[in-house]
Amino acid sequence: MSARTPRLIITSGEPAGIGPDLCISLINHSFPAELVVAIDPNLFAERAAQLNYPITKLITNIAINEPPTPGALKILPLKTPHPVVPGQPTPDNASYILEQLNTAISGCQQGIFSGMVTAPINKSIINEAGIAFSGHTEYLAQQTLSQQVVMMLATKDMKVALVTTHHPLRQVANLITPALLEQVIRTLNKDLTRYFGLQKPTILVCGLNPHAGENGYLGREELDIINPTLNKLKKEGLTLVGPLPADTLFTPKHLKTADVVLAMYHDQGLPVLKFHGFGKAANITLGLPIIRTSVDHGTALDLAGSGKASSGSLMTAIEYAIYMTQNKQ
Numbered sequence: 001m002s003a004r005t006p007r008l009i010i011t012s013g014e015p016a017g018i019g020p021d022l023c024i025s026l027i028n029h030s031f032p033a034e035l036v037v038a039i040d041p042n043l044f045a046e047r048a049a050q051l052n053y054p055i056t057k058l059i060t061n062i063a064i065n066e067p068p069t070p071g072a073l074k075i076l077p078l079k080t081p082h083p084v085v086p087g088q089p090t091p092d093n094a095s096y097i098l099e100q101l102n103t104a105i106s107g108c109q110q111g112i113f114s115g116m117v118t119a120p121i122n123k124s125i126i127n128e129a130g131i132a133f134s135g136h137t138e139y140l141a142q143q144t145l146s147q148q149v150v151m152m153l154a155t156k157d158m159k160v161a162l163v164t165t166h167h168p169l170r171q172v173a174n175l176i177t178p179a180l181l182e183q184v185i186r187t188l189n190k191d192l193t194r195y196f197g198l199q200k201p202t203i204l205v206c207g208l209n210p211h212a213g214e215n216g217y218l219g220r221e222e223l224d225i226i227n228p229t230l231n232k233l234k235k236e237g238l239t240l241v242g243p244l245p246a247d248t249l250f251t252p253k254h255l256k257t258a259d260v261v262l263a264m265y266h267d268q269g270l271p272v273l274k275f276h277g278f279g280k281a282a283n284i285t286l287g288l289p290i291i292r293t294s295v296d297h298g299t300a301l302d303l304a305g306s307g308k309a310s311s312g313s314l315m316t317a318i319e320y321a322i323y324m325t326q327n328k329q
């Protein structure tokens with residue numbers, strides 16, 4: 001495969017959501033990559049007609065032994081077991097969603113694809129089908145036998161990574177252990193160098209409690225867990241700042257010094273990132289043996305088939321995947 005032209009697989013996600021719409025909108029864009037969309041061709045054609053996209057021909061021959069064609073958009077055909085109604089997801093199509101992911105993962109592992117970009121899925125629908133599923137991040141970690149993955153959302157000028165991902169808030173404090181924090185920071189540090197060329201990234205670390213625990217009077221996790229872990233890693237030469245109170249960490253004075261912010265939990269870090277750049281950020285999974293980026297939003301069932309969904313985040317996710325394949329060290 002050419003080092004300069006990646007072949008990326010795009011999983012179209014929940015068929016009743018906006019994933020298919022966003023994949024269809026790729027017709028109007030050209031990337032320095034070959035894009036292969038994992039989707040039911042009938043769904044692609046039906047939704048394209050609904051959105052008034054003229055489709056003359058779908059290319060389903062991926063020609064994996066040929067070099068990728070820059071700017072090409074191809075289809076990897078799969079079949080939805082159940083009819084798709086925009087805005088109305090059904091657990092009967094959960095197997096189709098997982099088939100997309102499994103096809104993408106194995107294709108990346110075999111070197112057919114340089115990386116995968118995922119459109120959104122609805123976690124609860126997959127669970128309704130009787131399949132325990134908390135997110136792409138955790139599923140990819142499990143399927144690739146990865147020891148520690150890290151969810152990081154990135155716009156062009158801000159990166160926020162998470163120590164914990166999709167857990168009930170009640171469980172979060174107990175999940176933050178020295179071992180987890182150490183592994184997350186090591187993975188983050190390593191992959192910021194590996195994929196983004198940051199040789200010694202500055203990582204700004206949030207406290208867990210208000211005011212970073214106020215010297216133990218508002219919670220002890222900073223004193224007992226976060227500080228000792230940061231000190232251990234700082235002695236090894238990592239550039240870590242914190243734990244800082246999360247409310248004031250997210251201000252320009254601190255952010256301008258940081259390559260990435262490490263938040264302790266999902267809704268500590270992501271609302272700030274999304275306020276800053278919803279619709280133009282990518283979700284990147286670090287710590288995997290393959291490259292995976294994703295959109296920053298969900299299935300937006302209210303917009304499926306309406307033509308009102310913005311493809312900005314999918315564009316950013318594809319751009320980041322291309323960047324990562326080309327800058328990987």
Ligand SMILES: NC(=O)C1=CN([C@@H]2O[C@H](COP(=O)(O)OP(=O)(O)OC[C@H]3O[C@@H](n4cnc5c(N)ncnc54)[C@H](O)[C@@H]3O)[C@@H](O)[C@H]2O)C=CC1
Pocket residue numbers: 018118119120121122123124136283294295296297298299300301302303308309310311
């Ligand atoms: N990468 C993924 O697979 C993700 C999946 N989800 C899933 O999505 C489902 C719905 O989650 P919500 O919290 O409702 O978030 P959501 O992102 O689907 O929707 C939140 C609001 O943003 C709007 N919106 C979302 N994407 C948009 C786009 N591209 N253009 C214009 N407007 C857009 C929606 O219309 C809605 O008003 C959940 O099941 C959740 O698990 C959520 C985040 C990421």
Ligand SMILES: NCC(=O)COP(=O)(O)O
Pocket residue numbers: 134135136137138270283294
């Ligand atoms: N808020 C991010 C999100 O829910 C996406 O998670 P994942 O499916 O990429 O793990």
